[in-house]
Amino acid sequence: MGKARMADDVFKWAAQYAGLGWHVVPCYGAEGKTCSCFKGDQCATPGKHPVGKGWDKAASVDEEVLAEWFDGDENRNVGVLLGPKSGIVDIEFDCEEGRKTAEAFGLDTAYTPTYTSKRSTHRLFRFDGRLPDTAVVKIDGLEIRIGGGGNASQSVMPPSAHASGVSYSWVEGMSPADCEVAEIPRDLLVRITNVSAESDDRSAKKPAATAIVHTKVNDGQGRHESLVRFAALKCIKMLDTENAYEQQEVLATLHAINEKQIVPPKSQDEVDAIFNSALLWAKSKVKSGEIANNAAIVSAVEDHVSGRDDGDDNPVSYSASGLEYRNGEWWPGQWKLTVVHSDPVQLTLKVPYFQKVDGRSVKRYAEVPLTAEAYRNSGKVAEAILQATHTVVVDPIPEQWASIWNGIAGKPNRPAVRGLKAKLMEEAGEEAATPENCHFAQVAGWLLDALTMTPKPDDDDEQDTEPDPTGYPTWVKAKDGSWELWFAWSRVWEAIHRGKRQLEEGDKVRCKKMIEAAAGFPIRSSMARGDGGRHRRFLRFTEEHMTALERIAGADFDGLSEKITN
Secondary structure: OOHHHHHHHHHHHHHHHHHOOOOOOEEEOOEOEEEEOOOOOOOOOOOEEEOOOOOHHHHHHHHHHHHHHHHHOEEEEEEEEOOOOEEEEEEEEEHHHHHHHHOOOOHHHHOOOOOEEOOOOOEEEEOOOOEEEEEEEEOOOHHHHEOOOOOOOOEEEOOOOOOOOOOOOEEEOOOOOOOOEEOOOHHHHHHHHHHHOOOOOOOOOOOOOOOHHHEEEOOOOOOOHHHHHHHHHHOOOOOOOOOHHHHHHHHHHHHHHHHHHHEEEOOOHHHHHHHHHHHHHHHHHHHHHOOOOOOHHHHHHHHEEOOOOOOOOOOOOOOOOOHHHHHHEEEEEOOEEEEEEEOOOOHHHHEEEEEEEEEEEEEEEEEEEEHHHHOOHHHHHHHHHHHHOOOOOOOOOOOHHHHHHHHEEOOOOOOOOEEEHHHHHOOOEEEEHHHEEEEEEEEHHHHHHOOOOOOOOOOOOOOOOOOOOOOOEEEEEEEOOOOOEOOOOOHHHHHHHHOOOOOOOOOOHHHHHHHHHOOOOEEEEEEEEEEOEEEEEEEEOOOHHHHHHHHHHHOOOOOOHHHHOO
């Protein structure tokens, strides 16, 4: 397969994987045993390792990001991040022992996406929250790549090039387009979850929830399960699950236990997610009246740990959503405010929230855009937070939320309580709008210069034009008779880079969003034949998009910032 066709196929498959929710990782390519990384033929894993540091955090499903990675001249392989984020694990074997083990657990008959390299067979299965918090587990010739508990793992996917010269390829009839990802066979799941334990005796007595206070828990010994068990016990034994002081005490205790007894400690976000899940579960149990004695508590805790009983999806309590309660007042805690001194002023509120991923609560952060008018209104703030997170309801009792956000006026027998909006503003980060606006006007100007090097034909020009195969801008007549400027996004920015213009991270994506916001409709794209005979993606700028670009290049940002979420 030629290089051009190979690169085209890699981009197409990367986009398909992203469409499935699999987070794509750019990997260095291989030409024989020579890696495209700087080590070349001295690389120990040619074509198998990701590009750059922090690849697990950079893994993306954004098509524009994928285009920058793969729709160019660099030799790239495509990988997929494994674990809860993508929702899949990879079970690989490349020897006779592994083949027999696979048959013993029924992997050979599972109808699930399956691909091969030179010697290896890779079978993809759904990520299960009961899997151990580790990157890889090896069992009798099987290599189970899990990517759990923040221990990143990835697999190189078809149609990447293998160092042997044989490309990774899907087994006929077993690509992601042919079948859905299957669940891990139960017997294998049990074996995996017990592989690090001293015994496979599944009837062994569970440790007491408070054992974690006295005994350190190492990686592979159930760090997550131990914290869940402890959090559930502490929450279910609260005198009042709605009491802010008690909530804060349990959360602080859980963080302290994590730092002292968990080796290595889980992240703060993971601990917050465990607390959030346990608190919601405890509230539902108290509300149902099921907890009558200590035996009922123990039984209920084990049900929660096993995932059989997660509780109701009630609105998140303020402590669980990142706020901090002390001295009788709510404080910003993990909430952060950024003020951009523009005209009008722009504000961005950063709020943590939780999502269920394979049975576990996972902590995310949402950036909530607010105008100055909205910031002063507790109801509008609550609405904006719900729109940004889809799940966080901060005003189940509107009057209570209004008091928390706005504050409470003082009375002769009661001092005034300042609201969150004042406390957040005191600690707010600041950004100068003028340099930013000038910078984006400059970036837009560079793009405008690159695009207008090709003059637009007259409206009555009948010449028949096609996109430039190299990706450089060309005016093409649309079916309705209007002119559209076709160009490859990455190709135009390459020309700008060659002019030694300084771009900052996110400039290109931000510029595209601003153009679409100014024009009032998105930029369409189409596939057309490019250089080397392969197809490439072309953006199609209308005259409205060009007018919008001219507006931004002239530093006219009025009303655009409110339409754009970074």
